Amino acid sequence: MAQYHDELDPITGRKELVEGHNVTFHDVTEAVARPIDAPSPRWWIAFILSSGLLGVYLVSIAYLLYMGTGIWGLNNPVAWGWAIVNFVFWVGIGHAGTLISAILFLFRQKWRTSINRAAEAMTIFAVICALQFPTFHTGRPWFIYWPLPLPNQMQMWPNFRSPLLWDVFAVSTYFTVSLLFWYVGLIPDLATMRDRAKTPIRRFAYGLFALGWRGSTRHWVNYEKAYMILAGLSTPLVLSVHTIVSFDFAVSQLPGWHTTIFPPYFVAGAIFSGFAMVLTLLLPLRAWFKLEHLITMKHLENMAKIILLTGTMVGYAYGMEFFIAWYSGNPYESFAFANRAFGDYWWAYWIMVSCNVISPQLIWFKSIRRNVVWLFIISIFVNIGMWFERFVITVTSLHHDFLPSSWDYYSPTIWDVSTLLGSFGLFFFLFCLFVRYLPSIAIGEVKSVMPQADPHYHEPGHGKEKH
Amino acid sequence: MSKPTKKKVFGLLAEYDSARAVYHACEQVRDAGYKVWDSYTPFAVHNLDKAMGLGPSVLPWIVFAMGMTGASLAMLLQWWTSTVDYPIIIAGKPYFSWQAYVPVTFELGVLFSAFGAVFGMLGLNRLPMWYHSLFNSDRFARVTDDKFFIAIEARDPKFDPQKTRELLEKTGAVHVEEVED
Numbered sequence: 001m002a003q004y005h006d007e008l009d010p011i012t013g014r015k016e017l018v019e020g021h022n023v024t025f026h027d028v029t030e031a032v033a034r035p036i037d038a039p040s041p042r043w044w045i046a047f048i049l050s051s052g053l054l055g056v057y058l059v060s061i062a063y064l065l066y067m068g069t070g071i072w073g074l075n076n077p078v079a080w081g082w083a084i085v086n087f088v089f090w091v092g093i094g095h096a097g098t099l100i101s102a103i104l105f106l107f108r109q110k111w112r113t114s115i116n117r118a119a120e121a122m123t124i125f126a127v128i129c130a131l132q133f134p135t136f137h138t139g140r141p142w143f144i145y146w147p148l149p150l151p152n153q154m155q156m157w158p159n160f161r162s163p164l165l166w167d168v169f170a171v172s173t174y175f176t177v178s179l180l181f182w183y184v185g186l187i188p189d190l191a192t193m194r195d196r197a198k199t200p201i202r203r204f205a206y207g208l209f210a211l212g213w214r215g216s217t218r219h220w221v222n223y224e225k226a227y228m229i230l231a232g233l234s235t236p237l238v239l240s241v242h243t244i245v246s247f248d249f250a251v252s253q254l255p256g257w258h259t260t261i262f263p264p265y266f267v268a269g270a271i272f273s274g275f276a277m278v279l280t281l282l283l284p285l286r287a288w289f290k291l292e293h294l295i296t297m298k299h300l301e302n303m304a305k306i307i308l309l310t311g312t313m314v315g316y317a318y319g320m321e322f323f324i325a326w327y328s329g330n331p332y333e334s335f336a337f338a339n340r341a342f343g344d345y346w347w348a349y350w351i352m353v354s355c356n357v358i359s360p361q362l363i364w365f366k367s368i369r370r371n372v373v374w375l376f377i378i379s380i381f382v383n384i385g386m387w388f389e390r391f392v393i394t395v396t397s398l399h400h401d402f403l404p405s406s407w408d409y410y411s412p413t414i415w416d417v418s419t420l421l422g423s424f425g426l427f428f429f430l431f432c433l434f435v436r437y438l439p440s441i442a443i444g445e446v447k448s449v450m451p452q453a454d455p456h457y458h459e460p461g462h463g464k465e466k467h
Numbered sequence: 468m469s470k471p472t473k474k475k476v477f478g479l480l481a482e483y484d485s486a487r488a489v490y491h492a493c494e495q496v497r498d499a500g501y502k503v504w505d506s507y508t509p510f511a512v513h514n515l516d517k518a519m520g521l522g523p524s525v526l527p528w529i530v531f532a533m534g535m536t537g538a539s540l541a542m543l544l545q546w547w548t549s550t551v552d553y554p555i556i557i558a559g560k561p562y563f564s565w566q567a568y569v570p571v572t573f574e575l576g577v578l579f580s581a582f583g584a585v586f587g588m589l590g591l592n593r594l595p596m597w598y599h600s601l602f603n604s605d606r607f608a609r610v611t612d613d614k615f616f617i618a619i620e621a622r623d624p625k626f627d628p629q630k631t632r633e634l635l636e637k638t639g640a641v642h643v644e645e646v647e648d
């Protein structure tokens with residue numbers, strides 16, 4: 001495509017990861033750190049809006065604790081309503097962060113360096129949002145520690161054969177490991193922030209968490225090994241987490257849930273939704289913080305391609321579910337799927353298909369995947385579609401179960417809606433704080449993929465190399 | 468009052484402008500036979516540890532031990548609670564239905580390994596260490612930005628204020644200074 005011209009890296013001959021002429025290491029430090037020095041008016045607008053939504057969340061939870069889960073729209077066949085839908089939605093979003101930080105690292109995808117920090121932060125905040133829902137869905141969240149294997153006066157132990165208990169271990173391990181991975185990556189950048197801090201409070205705060213990092217090569221040897229091991233651990237971990245989340249459904253006997261395709265299908269969907277959320281967050285961030293030369297068109301294109309790939313895998317899974325429902329000859333399974341597409345919740349099913357299967361296909365066009373407005377719109381569509389996917393899976397299978405006398409129609413209440421919207425407030429509130437106080441791009445890692453980071457690089461103008 | 472004591476010297480600090488310069492300087496310091504010295508860079512310069520003559524990290528062994536500990540403890544816990552301390556038949560399965568215990572075993576193995584990787588790395592690097600002699604140098608603040616350094620410590624048996632300074636200047640350092648301990 002001749003109309004698109006990208007600068008090429010002089011050593012590798014591939015698209016440049018840091019755009020601009022003669023960008024120095026110092027320029028990268030300043031580009032990332034300067035927005036942290038003083039907040040822009042746009043940041044204040046985003047922060048105040050998300051704080052408002054956080055307020056909605058806190059009110060919803062306060063009323064929930066006062067009244068109980070009866071304020072939600074749960075009914076007898078549909079005992080798993082929006083709480084589980086929102087839980088799976090948020091956990092899924094987290095997965096893109098780990099994919100970028102771990103799997104792309106193992107595959108030596110150097111373009112990950114300018115998006116991994118923000119994506120990992122997104123993972124942590126998404127898992128925080130996810131954990132809210134099962135906690136409050138228990139009805140008595142002060143007993144949330146009961147799934148932990150703690151000796152107690154009842155002399156009982158948790159049932160380790162239950163997928164719900166596996167979920168407790170999977171999600172809490174995932175949260176802890178993601179947090180450690182993120183923090184390890186932050187240490188050198190916190191030292192950068194410490195060394196350029198202008199005020200004593202900042203120097204102290206960044207210095208405290210930088211742990212006295214001084215860039216020693218003897219330290220880098222252990223550091224890089226730790227980083228690689230964490231990436232190697234996170235890769236099977238992230239696959240296991242959404243696999244186990246899908247076991248919550250797949251291990252039950254319910255038609256529409258009891259399928260072996262669920263683990264890979266859930267993992268693909270999780271990565272799909274997570275990359276959409278990364279785009280939703282990074283497209284405004286790179287424009288407002290003037291980071292277009294670090295989060296380049298190449299990065300956006302690559303993310304869009306992963307959305308296209310995983311979206312197509314999800315579409316394949318939707319089709320395969322229907323095929324197996326028919327091919328199995330099981331009348332309950334066939335009914336569950338006919339009911340999904342043409343029953344009471346047909347509208348939810350077709351919203352899901354339009355957003356998840358049809359909208360990403362636009363990414364085949366290069367002009368669309370290099371257009372930030374289009375990418376933002378597609379990312380919003382995917383976010384909506386993936387929420388509806390979890391809604392369709394959860395509600396359509398439950399509301400018409402084996403016994404027609406117990407069939408019912410589920411609809412959410414205003415409190416379901418306010419809790420979901422409020423959880424976005426919690427998510428964006430945390431993300432605003434993150435971009436305000438921490439480097440939203442991994443400064444050290446971006447420097448290490450610039451051409452002059454290579455010990456064999458010759459300065460332009462020194463003769464034999466390119467000029 | 469006691470007379471002012473002579474300040475103790477930590478070592479000599481040499482500053483370089485590029486990854487390429489510090490890489491070749493490290494090779495020369497290594498070949499000169501110094502042992503107690505280190506280089507400092509804003510990011511991990513590829514193969515700089517080889518240029519310094521460093522061996523591989525022992526961290527993987529720590530992680531392996533921690534991971535095995537985590538996985539074994541998880542399986543042991545599940546076996547003991549469901550067969551010895553609180554045997555109860557669930558869904559007609561044997562007490563020790565180990566297949567169902569794999570997810571928790573895996574997760575705890577990963578969790579312990581991650582703790583081993585992070586805290587093992589910090590321990591091997593003796594971090595946190597909020598005071599270090601090199602922080603006395605004003606120029607050293609740019610090690611986390613765009614400058615590269617080599618510091619040869621006075622503890623090194625081959626250290627000689629004059630000869631070591633000459634060596635560092637010869638390696639292409641843009642600035643060499645003495646750092647107080």
